[in-house]
Amino acid sequence: MDTFTAIADPTRRSIMELLAANGQLSATDISSRYSISPQAISQHLKILRETRVVDVEKRAQQRIYRMNPDALLEVEEWAKRYRNLWSKRFEALDAVLKREKERLAADSAAGSAAKSIEGKDRNDDERV
Numbered sequence: 001m002d003t004f005t006a007i008a009d010p011t012r013r014s015i016m017e018l019l020a021a022n023g024q025l026s027a028t029d030i031s032s033r034y035s036i037s038p039q040a041i042s043q044h045l046k047i048l049r050e051t052r053v054v055d056v057e058k059r060a061q062q063r064i065y066r067m068n069p070d071a072l073l074e075v076e077e078w079a080k081r082y083r084n085l086w087s088k089r090f091e092a093l094d095a096v097l098k099r100e101k102e103r104l105a106a107d108s109a110a111g112s113a114a115k116s117i118e119g120k121d122r123n124d125d126e127r128v
Helices: 003-008 010-022 027-032 038-050 069-127
Strands: 024-026 054-059 062-067
Touching: 003 010, 003 038, 003 069, 010 024, 010 027, 010 038, 010 054, 010 062, 024 027, 027 038, 027 062, 038 054, 038 062
Parallel strands: none
Antiparallel strands: 024 062, 054 062
């Protein structure tokens, strides 16, 4: 299982948020905050541990979990690539919209000038 699959699950993301907010917690502390069984939490923690999203330290009979910030670098790099891609697309769209706005303004100005000339031509015809 990869990091993306591990963090796709809402319960695992919630555990990650809990660890990020608290620094480190024992498996028992984590489990006590959820209505699902301790065995289910244990399975979620196992997946997070195997994908290195969390680190675990054994202290006597307890397992202490904390976030592994390096594990999320892969996710951050992936998101950065897509953010850059979308930024380039939005910049290209901005350029197209700017050109279109300038074209419409030029067409509008040309239309106003044509009406003005047309109005002068009528006035000249009336004088004759």
